[in-house]
Amino acid sequence: MFSLGYCEETIAMMELSLCDGIGPVVGKHLIQQFGDARSVFLANKADWQGKAGIQVKLAHQLQMSKDNGCKAARELAETHKKLHIQVVGIHHPEYPYRLKELANAPLVLYFKGEIPWNAPRILGVVGTRKPTPQGAALTESWIDKLSNHQIAIVSGLAYGIDIIAHKAANQAKIPNWAVLAHGVDHVYPTNHYDISEQMIKTGGGLLSDFPANTKMHPDYFPKRNRIVAGLCDALLVVESGVKGGSMITASIAHGYNREVFAVPGRPSDLASTGCNFLIKQQMAHMARDVDDLTEIMEWTSQNSSTPSNQGSAAQLSLFEHLNPIEQQVMQWLISGIQHPEVMMQQSNCSASHIAMALLDLELKGLITAQSGNLYTARC
Secondary structure (H helix, E strand, C coil): CCCCCCCHHHHHHHHHHHCCCCCHHHHHHHHHHHCCHHHHHHCCHHHHHHCCCCCHHHHHHHHHHHHCCCHHHHHHHHHHHHHCCEEEECCCCCCCHHHHCCCCCCCEEEEEECCCCCCCEEEEEEECCCCCHHHHHHHHHHHHHHHHCCEEEEECCCCCHHHHHHHHHHHCCCCEEEECCCCCCCCCCHHHHHHHHHHHHCCCEEEECCCCCCCCCHHHHHHHHHHHHHHCCEEEEECCCCCCHHHHHHHHHHHCCCEEEECCCCCCCHHHHHHHHHHHCCCCEECCCHHHHHHHHCCCCCCCCCCCHHHHHHHHHCCCCCCHHHHHHHHHHHHCCCCHHHHHHHCCCCHHHHHHHHHHHHHCCCEEEECCCEEEECC
16 A cells, blocks of 8 residues: 655654654644645744744754754654554545544554555444443444445454454454554554454554654553544444543544444443443434444445446436536445545546535535535435
8 A cells, every 4th residue: 555665755744743842733734834844844943933933942843853854753764664664644645534634633644554544434443441241242243243334443452342343353354453552563452462463464454643662651542542533434432431541532533523323321330321421412322233323324235235337327327417527526426435535536636626516516415415524425
């Protein structure tokens, strides 16, 4: 999917992410002001403070990185190459479009494996680290039932529901990946290493916005959780208390306008207090069975009666009155391409032309806008 080559723009993007005080929001602001990451380091303190409004302390950090020739990023790139760790910057067309839309999207993602960033359907699965037998069995059963729905699974490789979800996805041969709160050069918990290797073989892998040699720290888990929430179309919470990482991830996903689903439990079930709370606060849909999720998400199974190529052609013949770009957009939607960013990757159409076509088709009642900047054909 990606080359291990670290180009100059990627090096500059990495250096920005490594500068103290320059997080994703400030980093993207600088890139917008100067055009790209390399141009940021071609500027000087007067430019950074005058044009971008950067504070003196941050300008000093940038100056040190510039004077060192982005040494930290270059050394890190060499380390990553030896460890077969790849990187994708937010400038890259293959950067996950679901994340790119977010204000606090990481400038770079480090990863191992062939991760299907832009899979048609991505489900995040999170929950307690101490699941009940019922919660464990439900997670396994639901993921097995979803194996025919062209989905990918994302979770955090932690004890409990996370690792159960990864194991079930491996068993069902569903691409799945783990977002880590440390560098991808090691796996924690260490006894989950074999499972992570199987994930890579299944078409998934490990990813993080932390570079190699970054050790786990409690402050890093919320950062990890925002990536899990941002990558998915829907988030499923299986058993959770009212506090903890699962609830943080659910809250972030809700704030990102992702669809959140929670498995309900009896009022006396301590393992379900968080799920019941999410449902009560209308932050999550009640998911009593897997059909509740697939119906709301409109995720049909490959085994169901989906339109054939001949059927799709017949559908498209109904839209001869549309202009060429509108016809192309309808063809993409019918074939399962639902996001404007992916449509741009499929053609030479500009973002503005695709956006205008989507708006016109929506006004004509031919398509429906969904959360996550996704669209579906109503035919």
